[in-house]
Amino acid sequence: MARIVGGLTTSHIPAIGNAVPKEQELKNDPYWKEFWAAYPPARAWVQKVKPDVAIVVYNDHGLNFFLDKMPTFAVGAAPIYRHADEGWGIPTIPPFKGDQEFSWHIIEALVHDEFDITTCQEMLVDHGFTVPMSLFWPNASYTDVKTIPVQINTVQHPLPSPARCFKLGQAIGRAVESYPKDLKVVMIGTGGLSHQLDGERAGFINKKFDLMCMEKIVNDPESLTRLSMHDLVREAGAQGAEFILWLAMRGALTGKVKKIHSSYHIAISNTATGVMVMENAA
Amino acid sequence: MTATTEQEKPIPGTYIFDGKAAMKGYALNKMCYSFNEAKNREEFLKDEDAYCTKYGLNDEQRKAIKERNVLGLIRAGGCIYYLAKFSGIFHLSVQDVGAQQRGISVEEFKKLLKDEGE
Numbered sequence: 076m077a078r079i080v081g082g083l084t085t086s087h088i089p090a091i092g093n094a095v096p097k098e099q100e101l102k103n104d105p106y107w108k109e110f111w112a113a114y115p116p117a118r119a120w121v122q123k124v125k126p127d128v129a130i131v132v133y134n135d136h137g138l139n140f141f142l143d144k145m146p147t148f149a150v151g152a153a154p155i156y157r158h159a160d161e162g163w164g165i166p167t168i169p170p171f172k173g174d175q176e177f178s179w180h181i182i183e184a185l186v187h188d189e190f191d192i193t194t195c196q197e198m199l200v201d202h203g204f205t206v207p208m209s210l211f212w213p214n215a216s217y218t219d220v221k222t223i224p225v226q227i228n229t230v231q232h233p234l235p236s237p238a239r240c241f242k243l244g245q246a247i248g249r250a251v252e253s254y255p256k257d258l259k260v261v262m263i264g265t266g267g268l269s270h271q272l273d274g275e276r277a278g279f280i281n282k283k284f285d286l287m288c289m290e291k292i293v294n295d296p297e298s299l300t301r302l303s304m305h306d307l308v309r310e311a312g313a314q315g316a317e318f319i320l321w322l323a324m325r326g327a328l329t330g331k332v333k334k335i336h337s338s339y340h341i342a343i344s345n346t347a348t349g350v351m352v353m354e355n356a357a
Numbered sequence: 358m359t360a361t362t363e364q365e366k367p368i369p370g371t372y373i374f375d376g377k378a379a380m381k382g383y384a385l386n387k388m389c390y391s392f393n394e395a396k397n398r399e400e401f402l403k404d405e406d407a408y409c410t411k412y413g414l415n416d417e418q419r420k421a422i423k424e425r426n427v428l429g430l431i432r433a434g435g436c437i438y439y440l441a442k443f444s445g446i447f448h449l450s451v452q453d454v455g456a457q458q459r460g461i462s463v464e465e466f467k468k469l470l471k472d473e474g475e
Contacts, residue, residue, distance in 0.1 A: 090450070136438040141390050142379055162392045163445025230438050232375040273437035275428070276370030277455035278466055280473040309368050313437075341474030344451045 077177075077254040080124050081335070081355045082262040082324045083117060086348040087133065087206040092165040095209045106343075113338035113350040114210055120335055120352045121211050126261035128174055128221045130181075130247060132323045133203035133265045134229040136161070139195075145231050146193035148243060150185065151224035152178040156200045165202055168209065174221035177254060181223065184250030190243055200224055207265045227323060229266075229316050237307060238300040240319040244326020251327065264324025266317030268339070269310075270346035279312045280347045285339060288318060289349055293334045296325045314346075328355040374436045382434020385422075388412035389439035398446050425449075428458050 091110075094101055101107040138161050140146065156171040182194050204224055208217040225247065228234055235243075244262070251260050268285040271277055288311075291299050299322060307316050325332075335352040342348070372378070379386075388409065391397040401408040409419050421429030425447065430440055444454050456466035 137390055137436075137442065138393060142383060142386055142436075160393055160395060162398070162442030163448075230374065230436060231379050232373050271371065272441075272451050272455065273427075273431055273458065274370045274372050275458055275460075276368070277458045278469050278473075279370075280470065282473060305365050305368075308371065308373070313371055313373075342470045345455050345470060347474075 077258040082353045084264045084351040087265045116336040127258040128260045130223045131263045132225045132320045138201035139199040149193040149226040151198045171222045181250045188246040240323040241300045241326040244323040248327035248329040262324040262327045264321035268347045268349045269315040271312030284310045331356045384413045385418045386439040389443045392442040
């Protein structure tokens with residue numbers, strides 16, 4: 076049977092996408108040094124565990140979806156996922172492998188579980204997806220794993236609540252566990268932590284709130300599901316709402332969860348960045 | 358819906374991009390979404406006015422585009438994720454955009470971010 080071996084989180088800021096190809100030369104750059112230092116332990120865990128499939132919970136920022144049709148939850152069911160020009164010159168990178176059979180298993184299980192998702196047999200993936208994959212599988216080594224994108228709307232309110240996203244994650248967890256193939260699956264929650272790009276409050280960061288979220292998400296994620304979306308926007312900033320993606324990831328870890336690595340850094344661009352590795356034992 | 362609860366009090370300096378904003382800003386956001394493609398960015402740069410007309414922007418939106426005024430664009434219904442594609446044409450970073458909205462210099466904005474980490 077397929078099993079979820081753990082969960083990873085990372086921010087997905089576009090500036091990181093530009094920096095990834097220059098990691099070696101930026102390793103000791105004062106701006107980037109602390110940021111890069113967070114990744115070797117996470118990569119070591121990925122290399123040790125060697126997941127077969129990554130389910131990536133992310134938000135599209137206006138590459139694949141526009142306001143003409145805006146799904147709350149969308150699940151990829153494509154053989155391949157490509158990146159494309161997002162308008163401001165992030166280098167595009169080699170495509171990502173899909174796993175259509177596994178995608179459809181998850182889709183069927185989710186709909187059976189009353190999640191009325193959108194299914195996508197063609198889907199461009201933006202920095203929300205590509206940056207985390209490039210960080211955890213450097214030098215495009217992500218081509219060794221198959222991927223299933225799970226896209227959650229964070230663009231147009233009403234956004235799904237923290238509680239709803241956590242439940243979606245739980246349903247994904249059940250779906251994975253009922254898949255008969257012997258596969259190791261890693262969940263990735265991308266985005267966050269606190270940041271705000273728009274309005275007079277642009278640049279808002281809330282270290283205390285972020286650290287509380289990083290602590291609670293390990294062993295008491297239910298307490299975070301009591302936050303409303305309005306709470307999240309107020310405490311984490313307008314785009315800090317992306318924390319719902321972390322909660323969906325965490326919902327899928329249905330076993331005994333152990334923190335392997337955690338680091339927090341202010342700031343890349345306008346964002347407080349957080350990296351976590353959580354192991355999920357049966 | 359009943360009256361706004363304590364919890365749903367407006368958050369100062371924060372614009373929720375909801376259905377109302379999405380209706381108001383549809384043409385503007387659609388134009389910005391088109392900037393995913395290089396040929397559209399070039400067409401815009403060649404003749405901004407004609408490009409705004411093609412997408413049916415209203416006067417408020419055209420004025421804010423002309424002035425590169427991010428707050429003005431948000432008040433006119435712009436969503437920051439699409440506006441990023443507009444500001445990207447002029448190589449403005451999110452810190453440049455943040456500083457402009459706060460009404461401070463980029464250096465001051467960077468210091469503000471740094472101080473939040475202390």
